[in-house]
């Protein structure tokens with residue numbers, strides 16, 4: 001039996017044959033420490049200036065949350081440069097998202113302090129430690145400002161307040177499969193509930209020129225699935241790599257993330273995700289290709305937000321809707 005077959009068998013013994021899409025919601029386009037060498041923010045670090053300017057308006061964030069609900073996507077996590085929002089403002093945003101989705105959220109806001117976790121607790125499903133790379137020698141150079149001991153400290157606080165823990169891993173940063181046991185040990189040591197795997201996407205003005213091969217990316221997912229049958233595994237896929245979907249799912253990923261889903265709604269990568277799910281024997285929950293027929297006024301009338309905010313959300317929603325609905329029509333007439 002190949003490693004992929006074994007991982008697939010492990011998945012099927014522990015989960016129903018379904019999959020879905022997760023969208024990360026970014027609250028700001030700001031990074032206080034743009035020092036991670038693989039990141040787009042690192043490549044534009046000299047242009048990053050004011051955290052307040054880079055942040056999004058609440059109505060824009062909530063309109064996006066509304067679309068995730070309508071399309072049946074999950075929100076992967078809420079991400080932001082922590083310096084761009086006060087805790088009171090974050091609470092307002094998370095409260096709005098909760099009222100729209102009915103769900104508590106995963107946070108990816110850097111290392112949170114105990115007072116911050118305590119304040120946001122009613123809205124938190126879990127916190128994310130951005131491990132990125134498990135090879136320590138590489139890590140010290142590539143991710144200099146995300147020390148593992150600080151992540152560990154945050155996870156201890158998460159345990160104290162009984163919230164879940166997740167980590168992110170990027171494959172293709174120079175690590176090899178020989179580093180896998182370090183990941184296996186960290187998952188066990190920290191009691192991780194969920195892991196987001198990504199493949200490196202090389203950006204201009206970073207030291208990276210090429211991402212990993214599919215086979216290498218899927219090996220990390222498959223080995224993790226075999227060692228941790230019940231762990232939630234999310235796999236990132238970019239628009240030019242969505243032909244990998246059946247393999248990511250066979251390797252044991254529960255769900256797919258990272259595709260800029262609004263931009264690509266109804267287009268080839270989105271179609272490939274839905275078809276890839278079918279080819280892997282999974283039912284795709286929600287839609288990336290056909291915008292649901294909903295009455296936005298009726299939907300908003302059931303959400304407990306101020307009328308003024310709902311009006312602002314609706315205005316932004318309708319701009320998104322125009323794009324999504326027209327791409328949806330393209331998908332319907334797609335000859336594939």
Ligand code: SF4
Nearest residue numbers: 031034035036039041
């Ligand atoms: S990965 Fe996050 S912390 Fe690192 S440079 Fe990018 S945005 Fe900043």
